[in-house]
Amino acid sequence: MNNNVIEHILDAFKAPLTNPVLIFSLVLLIILLSPILLRPIRVPGIIGLILAGVVIGPHGLNWLENNSAVNLFSTIGLLYIMFIAGLELDMNEFRKTKHKSALFGFFTFIIPITIGFPVCYYILGYGVLPSVLIASMFATHTLVSYPIVNRYGISKHEAVAITIGGTILTDTAVLIILAVITGASHGNINQQFWVTLGVSFAVFLFIMFGIIPRIAKWYFQKVESEKTGHYIFVLTVVFFSAFMAEIAGLEPIIGAFAAGLALNKLIPHSSALMNRIEFIGNAIFIPFFLISVGMIVDISVLSKGPTALIVAGTLTVVAVFGKFLAATATQLTFKYSTSHRNLIFGLSNAHAAATLAVIMVGYSNNIIDENVLNGTIVLILFTCIIASIVTENASKRVVREGHQDDKHIEHVEESEEQIMIPIANINNMEPILDFATLIKSKKSPYPMNIVSVVPNDVQAEKNLVEAKRNLENTAKYAAGAENEVELLTTIDINIPAGIARMAKQVMADCVIMGWPSVTSFVEKIVGEKSESILNNTDTTLFMCRIEKPLITHRSITVFVPPLAESEVGFEYWLEKVLVLSKELTLPISFVCDPRTESNLKESIEALNSSVVTNYALYEDWDNIYGLATFNNSDSLLIFVSSRSGEVSYRDSLDGLAKRLGKYYKNQNIILIFPSRQENQHIDVYESVEASPIFRKISREIGNIFNKEKNN
Known part of the structure; x- marks a missing residue:
């Protein structure tokens, strides 16, 4: 019995494993x-996986x-x-660098x-066809x-962008x-060959960039709640695209890259998906591919005589x-630094996927011999070892030089940023959390603070337990995008005051809070909650009404009132809008007056943002409804908008x-x-100001007297 068990175990571990x-x-x-x-x-992890493949492989x-x-x-990993x-390619940066990518290519x-x-x-003495192939x-x-x-956070760097494009x-x-x-x-090169290749390539491009993005947008919009379905849909697109590329006479890797480009705008870089x-x-999947590359390597070819060694050494x-x-x-043409040159060299030096495709096809068609095949494996x-070491060292230098992805965007104490999300309606939390994830600083080590304020009444304790349960459900959703959250609950007689505290x-x-709900008659008399939160806080506040997926948009329109550039929080909200635009790969249209336009252009240029922007002029800011023409x-x-009493505040922004x-x-x-200076408002007592209607009447009376005076 024992011998049978031992034999069974030994048989299971017999090499090669089955x-x-x-x-x-x-x-x-x-x-x-x-x-x-x-x-x-x-030793970089990539090399470790390749070497592990060499050790455990058939050779x-x-x-x-x-x-x-x-x-x-292995195929899945390569694709x-x-x-x-393709998915992580910053399309705005790529558009900026398309000419550089073409030249590097x-x-x-x-x-x-x-x-x-x-x-x-x-x-080496090979014929014309083998020489062209090699x-x-x-x-x-x-x-x-x-x-x-990607690990070093420089995947959107210009040097990386032109290398990927190339x-x-x-x-x-x-x-x-x-x-x-x-x-x-x-002997098949004829007119029919060229026509077939051209037509199939054109059809492939039409399907990838004309049809698939529309299907994906419809699917993400209609099946919003099925998060698992989103991932399966993406995988389906990737492998179907790879198959279509093969049908078109191209390699599957071209199809996978095209799938990444096709879905680029629809999958924000900071999203849970x-x-x-x-x-x-x-x-x-990717580690499997790297191990399989190592499994192909046959070190013994080096001992098969001088020819194999000469060919392998020469090819390498x-x-x-x-x-x-x-x-x-490329470095000399674009005046890059040495570390940028090394980054390009490291990324472009590794020969694996397409190289294997070329050589294996050439070998199977008897265009090249075994020496070239073995030399290519070496x-x-x-090249994978050299590429990994060079890329690792170059990435470290680029990071030390401060060229990480978000360096141009986040400007205001990004490493110290704290975001707070007060819960009002638990059913609206998911889109608000998604929005917060998109604009949150990637350098901030702090979790997002999700706050629930429970009214101090006879059911306070019961409500507190319920609030904690709701917060835990919210935390589970946030964990899907690997967002750290801090769950905070507190009791306060006045909910807006509790949020401000x-x-x-x-x-x-x-x-970041949800859109204010319909107010009751009592709230209209004593003051609305959102207004009270504004009056009791100094920080930048985002009110969000997000009822449709953000990926359904084709652009962002930002309405900026006169003198908004004079507010304390101007740079902060502008950076956040630029981050949002970059994440969603959407152009921004700013609607503003000439002075604000000039300041916006200056600030965006200082931030060195690659976001596509355009401007439309609007002068009559006392008529907010006139902005609808730009919608x-x-x-x-x-x-x-602006808080009452701030420099850019005007009556037309009241109750916006x-x-x-x-x-x-x-x-x-x-x-x-936008945020404002501390202590610029009365904390304990609300500032006593005339209501908007009386301020408007007083301004009109002033205008009448000014006209009479001028006459």
């Missing part, structure tokens, strides 16, 4: 341990072989890398081919080290060359040197929330009250 559960457990163990074990000797200990399960997860690269394509072809043809392989690169720049250009060009060479080797996409990819040197020259040419190992207690820089049904409307709520019934609205 039990799918055991294989999966081994791979997960490697993903878990390799970064931990290699951290003391400062190492032979614990794992390239079976269908491993190949499936995931390309998809995330040209450099990183033409320089390696120019060096590679004569080396293969004259030195030379084009030098031009490709895979964003294997992209997770490193990647898709050069890889597309190489994969088209591959299709042409394959056709030429079979983006968090899920990155989490699952970085935890499972030419590949690295060509990419270094391309990065240097090239993949060395908690805002001071947590030293909130920003209070677009697809726009997110943001109105900048109530009027906007009635006038713009089917649109998302955000109303901003």
Whole structure:
């Protein structure tokens, strides 16, 4: 009995492993341990996973072989890398750098081919077709080290943006060359070949950028509550796009990257959905791909005679040197620093996905021999190691130089920012939490403070327990986007006073609250809650009415009254609007007077923002309803107001929330009250001011006397 058990156990662990559960457990163990074990000797985790693949692969200990399960997860990981690269591409930055991306794409394509072809043809002695194929392989690169720049928070840096843009250009060009060479080797190059390739490519682009974004927008809007369904929908788009690219005669990685670009505007970078996409990819799929790359490497080729060594060494040197020259040419052209050059070189030096695609197709069609295949595998190992080390070091230098993604946007004490969200209606909390997540400083270590104030009455204790239960449900939702929240409950006779007290207690820089509800007759007499909160706080306050998903908008329209630039909180709310625009990839239209326009342009230029902005002039700010002429049904409307007594305050802003709520019934609205200097208002007693109607009458009387005086 015991012998049977032992034999059964030994059989289960016989190499190569065949039990799918055991294989999966081994791979997960490697993903878990390799970064931990290699951290003391400062080897990047990516290299650790590739080396682990070499060790356990068929050419190492032979614990794992390239079976269908491993190949499936590897393919998913490869497509995931390309998809995330397209998804995280800052489209505003890309538009700014499209010419630079095109030039880098040209450099990183033409320089390696120019060096590679004569080396293969004259030195290694290959024919024209094999030499062109190998030379084009030098031009490709895979964003294997992209997770490193992502981890360091510089994925939206200009150098990264042009490298990603260049990647898709050069890889597309190489994969088209591959299709042409394959056709030429079979003697199929004719007019029909070119027509078929052109038509299929055009149809692919139309489906990806004409149809899929519309379907995705409809789905996200109609099936808003199904969060799991959103992720499954995204995966479906990725793999269907990869399949369509293959049908069109391109490589699947082009389809995955195109899927990322197609969904870019619909998945904000700080959203819960983006968090899920990155989490699952970085935890499972991408590590699987890196391990599978290592499993292909056969170190024993180096012992198969001098030819294999010469070919492997030559290919590796030419590949690295060509990419270094391309990065240097880019640096000299755009006057980048050395660390930026190294970042471009590190990202573009790794040869894996497209390289494997080119070589495997060439090998299977007998265009290249085994020496080139084995030499390419060695090239993949060395270039991935070099790329990882160079990218890691360059990323550290770029961060030390202060070039992180959010450096241009967040300006006002971003590392100390505190956001407070008072709960009024638990049913409206999810969109407000999503909005807060989008605009919150990525540098702030503090959690978002979610506050519930319970009235001090006979049911106070019971209400307090209920409030805590509601807060816990809210915390669960926030955890979906990995948002830390601080749950605060308090009892106060006056709810607005309690909210104001908690805002001071947590030293909130920003209070984000829901839209004021319909007021009762008593509240109209003694003062509305939202008005009382405004009067009792000094901090920037956002009132949000978000009834539709933010991704349904095509633009943001911001209405800025005269002298808003003179308010204390002007820079803060402007930075938050720019952050929101960048997250949603939407252009901003500012409606303001000429002086405010000039100040806005100056401030945005100082913030060095890549957000697309335009301006419309409006002078008659005493007539708020006249702003409706600038309204677009697809726009997110943001109105900048002011507290009574502040420099930009005017009578037309009085009770603005109530009027906007009635006038713009089917649109998302955000109303901003900028922060003000402390102690500029009476805390204990409300400031005694004439009501708006009397102030208006007095102003008109003044105008009559001025006219008589002038006459």
